[in-house]
Each structure stands twice: as structure tokens, then as C-alpha cells.
Amino acid sequence: MPNPTQSDLHVNAPLTNVSVAYIPKRSDYIATQVFPVVPVMKQSDLYHKYTKSDWRRTDAQKRAPGTRAVRSYYKTTSDTYYAQVYSVAKPIDDQTRANADSNFKLEKEATEFVTNQLLLKRELDFVTTFLSSGSGWAKTYTGVASGPSTNQFLQWNDSGSDPLTDIATWKLNFRELNGFDANTLVLGPRVRLALKNHPDIIDRIKYTQKGVITDDLLAALLDVERLFTMYATQASGAMINDPEDQDAAATYAFIADAAGKTCWFGYVAPAPSLMQPTAGYTFTWKGYAGNDQGMRIKRYREEDIESDTIEGGMAYAMKQVATDMGVYVASAVA
Numbered sequence: 001m002p003n004p005t006q007s008d009l010h011v012n013a014p015l016t017n018v019s020v021a022y023i024p025k026r027s028d029y030i031a032t033q034v035f036p037v038v039p040v041m042k043q044s045d046l047y048h049k050y051t052k053s054d055w056r057r058t059d060a061q062k063r064a065p066g067t068r069a070v071r072s073y074y075k076t077t078s079d080t081y082y083a084q085v086y087s088v089a090k091p092i093d094d095q096t097r098a099n100a101d102s103n104f105k106l107e108k109e110a111t112e113f114v115t116n117q118l119l120l121k122r123e124l125d126f127v128t129t130f131l132s133s134g135s136g137w138a139k140t141y142t143g144v145a146s147g148p149s150t151n152q153f154l155q156w157n158d159s160g161s162d163p164l165t166d167i168a169t170w171k172l173n174f175r176e177l178n179g180f181d182a183n184t185l186v187l188g189p190r191v192r193l194a195l196k197n198h199p200d201i202i203d204r205i206k207y208t209q210k211g212v213i214t215d216d217l218l219a220a221l222l223d224v225e226r227l228f229t230m231y232a233t234q235a236s237g238a239m240i241n242d243p244e245d246q247d248a249a250a251t252y253a254f255i256a257d258a259a260g261k262t263c264w265f266g267y268v269a270p271a272p273s274l275m276q277p278t279a280g281y282t283f284t285w286k287g288y289a290g291n292d293q294g295m296r297i298k299r300y301r302e303e304d305i306e307s308d309t310i311e312g313g314m315a316y317a318m319k320q321v322a323t324d325m326g327v328y329v330a331s332a333v334a
Helices: 093-097 104-132 163-178 190-197 199-205 215-221 243-249
Strands: 037-040 044-050 076-082 085-092 139-144 152-154 182-188 226-230 233-234 251-254 263-266 280-285 297-302 306-320 328-329
Touching: 085 093, 085 104, 104 297, 104 306, 152 263, 163 190, 163 199, 163 263, 182 190, 190 215, 215 226, 243 280
Parallel strands: 037 280, 139 152, 139 328, 182 226
Antiparallel strands: 044 076, 085 306, 182 263, 233 251, 263 328, 280 306, 297 306
């Protein structure tokens, strides 16, 4: 056996400038991009709602000399929000810290870890609240493989389908009902793929931009101001101590696909405002976190477990403000 051995000459150590971490891109999380964020100082409170029909009729009449103008009124109701607080923490024990090489930035890693968990939780709540079959939007259209009937359409992965006419018709119905044009579209990744590869859409753009269908071009074709694609993914499967075994046992899926390969469109106000309808708001508890996002990160010592702990907290309420200002599209592709 040679002496010295290879291991005597070089001790394997993690490279200081190379690591592998599957940290999702922040841009994949769209939960606070679709609807306006409303920072609030109190965990719960009221907001006013106006009766829509009062603003879609007129009581105006001819006025005879010496008489009063006819009186007309509108009604208001109120609704509430409640900002739940979510938190998660990652302890850094003293033994791990003492044994860590210099290239490990333990506080930074722990902060990234808990922040990502909070953002993932918020994205899941976004799908549950706004993009699921039980979300409660006033209007739903459902894709089918053949023979569509009332409020159904041929799924867009079928070459015989007509997504451009489907969406244009739905938007016209929406405008008739609400007096506003649907300006926002949210797609699941596989719905977006089906639209980009649909022969009708390819035919519309084949003489522009070398036939490349960008998101901006797709939004223009579908006549919406804003288009979002939900790329965030979630792992499922039992927790196992060995990291490699755990990864092998895990399954991964787009969060949007869990809701049924769906999409959503509706009217979203550009910003929080008075006397302005919108499909939804995200209320963030600024009074808790001290910032408009309702998120805070803190570090504290837990002597009983000999650890420094990084804790992340987030307080928010996702709220459908007007259920008739959004449309849920189920099973858009097979």
C-alpha cells in the first residue's frame, strides 16, 4: 500500500463556491402578483361593498317646473377579513455550527429555507382560495373531451377546439354582466403549453416574431392586460431520515395541476381603491410584521436545545372581494 495515501494528501471538503440547492425562483410564486396587496394595521376589520345592480339602472325622469328631482339610492353592505399568522422555524444547533466549514452560511441558509416555506404555503393558499373547484366564483366553465353542452367547451389540447373564440365569448359575457372587461388571466403550466401549441394560435402569429409565441403576444391574442403562469411546484411523500431515500420517495407536481389543470380570468383593480370593484385582494398584516408584505424573520437563542433559531412569520388573508368578477375554468386540458 503506498505511503502516503491519496487521502493523506487531499481531504475531501465541500467547495467554497459550489453547492447544490433546489431553491425555487421567487418569480415562480405569483400569489401577491395577481391581486392587489392591501397592508392593514389590524388583524381583522371591515370593508364596504356596494350593491352592483344599483349602479346598472337609472331612475332619472323628466322634471316638471317647480318640482324636485326624483330621489334615488344605492345600498351598501360590509364584509370582513382576518389575517392568519403562519410561522416556521429552523434551529441551528451549537454542534452543527462548530462543525460547519467556513463556506456554510448557516443563518443565510436557514433564512432562505424558512422564507421559501412561507412563500410555498402562501402559494398553496392562493390556489385553494382562487383556483380550485370549491373557490366559489359565480361562473364556471368546464372542459370536456367531446360533446360539450351548456357551460362546457372542448378541451384545448384537442386540435378541433377553439380557445380564442371560447375566451372571447366568455369575456363578452363577463363584460355584459359586470360592466368591466376581464383584464387578468392565470394559467396552469400545461394549459399555457396547450395554448402555445394550438394550431389556431400558431396560425395567428406565424408571420410575427419568427413564429415565437411569447407571453406578451399570447396575452394580446387573448385580449388581456396581464397574464400569469403558475410554475410553483410542491413535493409530496413521507419524510425519511436519509436525504437520498427521501428524494427518491418524493413526487413532484405543479401546484396549479392539483386544482385540475385549470385557469382563471377576471377583473382585477390596478390598486386598492374606494368604490372600485375587484375580484380579490390579499390583506397583509403590516401591524404584525412592520412591512407591507406581512412577513418577518427573527433570530433568537434557545438555550434548552443549545441552538440559535431562525423563525419566519407571515400574516395575510386572501379574500374574494366580488365573486362575480372572476371566472373559474376547470379541466381546460386533459
